[in-house]
Amino acid sequence: EVQLVESGGGLVQPGRSLRLSCVASGFTFDDYAMHWVRQSPGKDLEWVSRITWDSGSVAYADSVRGRFTISRDNSKNSLYLQMNSLRVEDTALYYCVKGVRIQLWSGWYFDLWGRGTLVTVSS
């Protein structure tokens, strides 16, 4: 079955860290760039970060740059998001997402989403 399964979410205090994981199955993981997209309660979808198939290029939204680090282990079909210095506004459902891109200069659209893992940042 083609799927993405996230884990690692939970309740954490402001300023602390959390590491999210995502395991992929049913497709050739190392053929694709992977992304994290989040949705805060009652708010819009927000792209967070992406990593190319070979980890050669990463990118972050301004809201998380310098605090979050994306990585992957193709031998384990796994994607990670290390989140440091967490803030209340990072509270969200975090989705692991598979990206599709045709042109090397363009962005990605997203054809496979996990069910998400909930991160709650609160004192």
Next chain:
Amino acid sequence: DIVMTQSPDSLAVSLGERATINCKSSQSVLYSSDNKNYLAWYQHKVGQPPKLLIYWASTRESGVPDRFSGSGSGTDFTLTISSLQAEDVAVYYCQQYYSTLQAFGQGTKVEIK
């Protein structure tokens, strides 16, 4: 950054009637060299992850019912549900992928009248 703006924020449509959602980008997402619009649409039901409906502005993803159609070019796009079904209740998002800072619209909530 390219900003995506959807309208309306919500709409209520009777079963079997047409639902129309608009999406406007702050700059063109049409790439002249390949004549493609870098615009996707997603359906997000409560308790489920978002689902890709349409990419390249008008290409339906495999398995998506043909009552869903996308149109438009440049900066103005439309998602149409030709005959609304109960299972279509959801929030619908457009997304541009012309830029590597891909961005979503704010979403349009579709309900049954």
